[in-house]
Amino acid sequence: xxxxxxxxxxxxxxxxxxxxxxxxxxxxxxxxxxxxxxxxxxxxxxxxxxxxxxxxxxxxxxxxxxxxxxxxxxxxxxxxxxxxxxxxxxxxxxxxxxxxxxxxxxxxxxxxxxxxxxxxxxxxxxxxxxxxxxxxxxxxxxxxxxxxxxxxxxxxxxxxxxxxxxxxxxxxxxxxxxxxxxxxxxxxxxxxxxxxxxxxxxxxxxxxxxxxxxxxxxxxxxxxxxxxxxxxxxxxxxxxxxxxxxxxxxxxxxxxxxxxxxxxxxxxxxxxxxxxxxxxxxxxxxxxxxxxxxxxxxxxxxxxxxxxxxxxxxxxxxxxxxxxxxxxxxxxxxxxxxxxxxxxxxxxxxxxxxxxxxxxxxxxxxxxxxxxxxxxxxxxxxxxxxxxxxxxxxxxxxxxxxxxxxxxxxxxxxxxxxxxxxxxxxxxxxxxxxxxxxxxxxxxxxxxxxxxxxxxxxxxxxxxxxxxxxxxxxxxxxxxxxxxxxxxxxxxxxxxxxxxxxxx
Numbered sequence: 330x331x332x333x334x335x336x337x338x339x340x341x342x343x344x345x346x347x348x349x350x351x352x353x354x355x356x357x358x359x360x361x362x363x364x365x366x367x368x369x370x371x372x373x374x375x376x377x378x379x380x381x382x383x384x385x386x387x388x389x390x391x392x393x394x395x396x397x398x399x400x401x402x403x404x405x406x407x408x409x410x411x412x413x414x415x416x417x418x419x420x421x422x423x424x425x426x427x428x429x430x431x432x433x434x435x436x437x438x439x440x441x442x443x444x445x446x447x448x449x450x451x452x453x454x455x456x457x458x459x460x461x462x463x464x465x466x467x468x469x470x471x472x473x474x475x476x477x478x479x480x481x482x483x484x485x486x487x488x489x490x491x492x493x494x495x496x497x498x499x500x501x502x503x504x505x506x507x508x509x510x511x512x513x514x515x516x517x518x519x520x521x522x523x524x525x526x527x528x529x530x531x532x533x534x535x536x537x538x539x540x541x542x543x544x545x546x547x548x549x550x551x552x553x554x555x556x557x558x559x560x561x562x563x564x565x566x567x568x569x570x571x572x573x574x575x576x577x578x579x580x581x582x583x584x585x586x587x588x589x590x591x592x593x594x595x596x597x598x599x600x601x602x603x604x605x606x607x608x609x610x611x612x613x614x615x616x617x618x619x620x621x622x623x624x625x626x627x628x629x630x631x632x633x634x635x636x637x638x639x640x641x642x643x644x645x646x647x648x649x650x651x652x653x654x655x656x657x658x659x660x661x662x663x664x665x666x667x668x669x670x671x672x673x674x675x676x677x678x679x680x681x682x683x684x685x686x687x688x689x690x691x692x693x694x695x696x697x698x699x700x701x702x703x704x705x706x707x708x709x710x711x712x713x714x715x716x717x718x719x720x721x722x723x724x725x726x727x728x729x730x731x732x733x734x735x736x737x738x739x740x741x742x743x744x745x746x747x748x749x750x751x752x753x754x755x756x757x758x759x760x761x762x763x764x765x766x767x768x769x770x771x772x773x774x775x776x777x778x779x780x781x782x783x784x785x786x787x788x789x790x791x792x793x794x795x796x797x798x799x800x801x802x803x804x805x806x807x808x809x810x811x812x813x814x815x816x817x818x819x820x821x822x823x824x825x826x827x828x829x830x831x832x833x
Contacts, residue, residue: 336367336476339675340483346538346680347487355532359680360459360484361392366661366678367480368473370461371441376410377457377488401439402462408434409446410458419481420446421474423466443469447481449488456488502531514556516549517700518693522685526553529682534560539632541677542655544684547732550655551615553684558611563651566610569603574619582624583640592641604637607650617654617677618663625670632676652677687729687736694725697733701740702754713747715800717755718793723767739763792827795820804831 346359357375364373373392388406408431413420422428422444426436443463449456459481463469502510507527508519516527533540534557542550551570558568576584583592587602604612614620620628631637632652636645654677656663661678663669687694698716706713716724729735747758756767794813802808810820824830 336675337479339363339367339679340479342538342676342679343483346536347484348536352528352532355528356484356487358529360480360487362681363480364459364461364477365392366675367476368445368461368469370443370445370463370469372460372462374406374460374462375457376406376460378414378455401436402441404434405431405436405439405441405444406460409444409460413446413448413458414455417448417450419448419474419478420444421469421471423469440464442466445469445474445477447474447477449481449485451485456485459484502528507531510560511556514559515552516556517696518690519696520685520690520692522689523693526682526685530556531560533557533680533682536680537562537651539651539677539679540653541660541679541681542653542684543660543681544655544657545686545732546657547729547734548684548686549733550657550684551613553682554611554613554653554655557653558613558651561611561651563610567607568611568613569607570613570615571603572615574616578621578624581620582627585624586627586637586639588640589642592639596641599639602637602639604631604648604650605646608648609650611651611653613653613655615655616657618656618658618660618669622670625673629670629673629676632673687732691725694736695721697736698724698740701737702744705741705744709744711744711747711749711751713744713751713754715753717753718797719756720754720759723756723759727766788827791823792829795823795827795829799829799831 340363343359343363347356360375361373364370374388375391376388388403405425409420412430420430422430423442425431425439425442425444428436441462441464443466445459445461447459449458459477461469461473461477504524507524511527511530516523516530518524530553540554540557542553544550554570555568558564571584573581583596583600583602585602585604587600587605588596590596590598627638631648631650634645635649636647638645660669660674664671664674695716698721702713702716705711724736731738742760743754743758746760747754751758756764759767795809798809798812799806802812806820806824807817810817813820815823
């Protein structure tokens with residue numbers, strides 16, 4: 330299959346994802362991501378035009394490197410899109426400063442040379458334009474311009490109601506409802522990167538397209554995949570997971586596709602593969618970069634023809650499986666190094682979701698830590714139910730190489746180590762190797778405190794004491810006041826002064 334056919338098939342695979350979207354931002358993300366994947370420009374932008382006046386234009390989405398050129402880049406977009414709308418043609422140049430069509434302005438200060446701009450049209454007029462910019466003159470070609478033109482024609486109808494943005498945004502699930510919905514699926518957090526992931530996940534669950542999860546080890550990719558399946562139309566079908574790095578290469582093919590009796594030494598009977606087991610449901614392939622090259626070719630056939638052939642079989646079988654793939658390394662980087670098939674990459678990279686690591690969502694660490702504490706305390710029959718603020722501070726400031734999985738393992742270990750009668754996990758319960766690390770963090774915190782005023786340090790200490798008492802008493806203000814030797818009135822006054830409120 331030629332690159333042109335491959336790209337055209339990929340564009341067609343984008344349609345189901347767009348058909349299921351009512352959220353403008355998700356449509357913009359999909360379109361921009363497709364531009365970045367197909368053309369690999371330095372900058373990809375989506376510009377929309379006011380459908381009523383056909384005059385006012387605005388860049389509503391941008392992907393890639395930080396914009397260079399500032400106002401000059403904005404001027405270039407205006408000039409190029411003006412040319413495109415005037416002549417109703419796609420604009421392409423390999424050397425922007427030397428292009429005579431835009432000779433009225435000196436573009437030499439703009440560190441972007443190669444430009445494509447394709448118009449998005451409807452019968453009622455122009456919707457906007459898709460831009461691709463690159464620093465290098467040869468980075469984009471006439472073929473790329475034709476491809477971007479096809480993409481623009483494909484996505485134009487999805488911006489038909491762009492003049493009714495309020496209506497579009499009203500269909501979006503509220504953040505509170507979103508968090509509650511996915512908390513039931515085991516996904517906990519409130520930080521902006523996590524909320525952004527959930528909105529992408531919500532859109533992916535409404536669409537039947539293939540999903541690719543990219544994120545570091547331990548970030549919860551399988552949990553995300555299970556949530557996509559749980560809230561999709563396939564929720565009543567099976568969810569089957571395979572860690573492609575957990576099996577030797579010579580066993581993966583049989584595990585995925587199954588085998589017939591006598592196919593190889595030790596094949597004493599027929600065995601159904603995981604793909605067939607997942608028929609009617611979802612197959613999650615973790616660390617898909619570990620698939621051997623020959624198995625990648627067979628998986629490609631599954632995606633193309635929706636059929637499998639077990640090892641040693643002479644006939645194929647039809648299957649209906651949604652593939653969710655995951656990787657902790659860049660799949661595009663693997664393609665560039667020649668260790669992963671490019672054609673398979675384009676068929677998997679239809680709906681990408683980035684899973685943030687714990688360093689990007691430190692605000693979620695206390696919530697996750699308390700969740701694990703409650704779970705392991707219940708499993709082990711321990712009374713411990715709270716984490717001291719000092720330990721919480723250490724957990725937030727620590728670098729978690731293993732992400733959520735490492736935090737989970739530590740919380741299980743701490744619950745195991747804490748004495749049976751203890752109610753609170755504290756720094757003193759840390760194992761020796763972590764106690765030394767915590768000492769460094771505590772020392773740094775004290776040095777930072779030394780630079781603050783006495784008034785601020787006393788206020789912080791008072792705040793910590795009040796919060797500890799409130800959490801210890803399950804936010805019963807009367808009980809917390811008694812434990813501190815305060816009247817209820819004094820307790821309420823201090824809470825108001827220090828802006829303390831019970832978390833939602």
